[in-house]
Amino acid sequence: MTFNRISFNEKFWADKTESEFVKHEAHHGLTDEQLKEAFALMQPKKKPVEKPIKKEEAK
C-alpha cells in the first residue's frame, strides 16, 4: 500500500498493532496522524455480518 510515496508492506503489517507500526516507521517523516491513517488503510476490510432472516420476516 503506497501512502505519501512510501510503499508499506501490507502483508507484514496485517497482524501488527498500530503502535508497533507508528514506532517502526517513524523515520519516514510522517506525522503520527498520517502514520495512523496509513495503518488504518492497510487493515483488511471486514465483511458485514449478515443477519439470519427470521421465518416471520421472510413471509
Add this chain to the structure above:
Amino acid sequence: MPYSLCGSSVANLGEQQCDKSRGVIKKLFIFNGSIAAADYADPASFLSKMVEYSKLPKSSANKVFVLNEIQDIADNAEADKEGSLNQGFKATLVEGKPGYKIKTFGGSDLTKRLRMWNNQNIKIIEYDANGVFWVVEKSSRAYGFSAKIFSKGNKAATGQNVEEGVIDTTVGFLSTSEYYDNAKWVETVEGGNVEDIVSLLDVKMTYVSKSTNVYKIKLEVPGSNLVGPYNIFESDGGVTVAAVAALSASFSAGSGTGYGTSLPITSIAADNTLKALTVTFDSTAFGLLSSGAKFLFTPPTPVQLDGGNVLETELLSVVLTK
C-alpha cells in the same frame, strides 16, 4: 534405369507454392533454452512465448536475449571443400559451415556487453525480413541453432563510411544438419509484433548508507562513464525509482545459509535527496542478526517490474551487511 534404391532414401522433388526460405536476417535472438511443442502449436503461441521469455531474469535457462536490429549482413559461410580427379571430375567433399557477418548499432557499453558473449557456445533463433522465425526442432521442442559469435566495435571512425557506433559481429553456425537439414520456421501472423520481444537493461542495487535497520540503496546502470554509474533517478526525476518503491511487496530479503532465513521488509520509499530507495527491514528480525552478518536483498522480477510500469529493466540482487 529401371532398378533403383532411390525411392527408399530420397524424396520427390515437387514443391508447395509459397514455400518459405530464409530472407534477409533482421533480428537475432540468443536463446539457450527450448520451447515445448504446445507452445508453438500456432504462430501466436510461439511469439507469445518469445515475448515472455525475453522478460525472464538473465539467470533463467529459457531467457531470450535480443540483439539490436541488423543494419548490414554479409555471407561468411566457410567455403565447401572440393576435390577433383585429373580428367576433370569435380565434387564437393565437405560442406562449409554457414555463417555471416552483421553490423548493428550500439554504444561502448553495449559493445562491452556483447563482447562478454564472444566465443561462448550459444544457440541463436533467426528472424528474417519476411517475418519468419527460423529454429531447429529436436525431440518435439524448438531450439536455436548452435553457434558462436564474436563482436567488436567502438573503433575510431574515419569519416569515410558509417562507422561510428557500429558493432561488427561474426556469427558462425556449428552444424549444417541443424542449420540446413532440420531448420523449421514459424511465421508471425497479423497482429503479432516482434518488437514485443524486448532486451532488458541491468540495473544494479548499490548500498549507500544505513541507520540500524534502515538502508539507502541506489539504482544504477554500470557503464563506461569514468565519472561513475548512471543513477536511474536522473532519467525522470525519481518517477521510476518511486515506481520501484511501490513494488515493496515483491522485494524480499534473507540471511543465513543460502540466504534462506527470511528478513521481512516493512516499507520501501523513494528518497529524493539521496536519489535512492529507503528500505526498512523488520527491526525484530534485523536485531537477531549478528553484527557483520550478510543478507541478500532481492528485487522484483522483470515481469513484476513490467507490471509496475518499470519497463525493460532487470534489477540485480545485492548482498548487504548488518
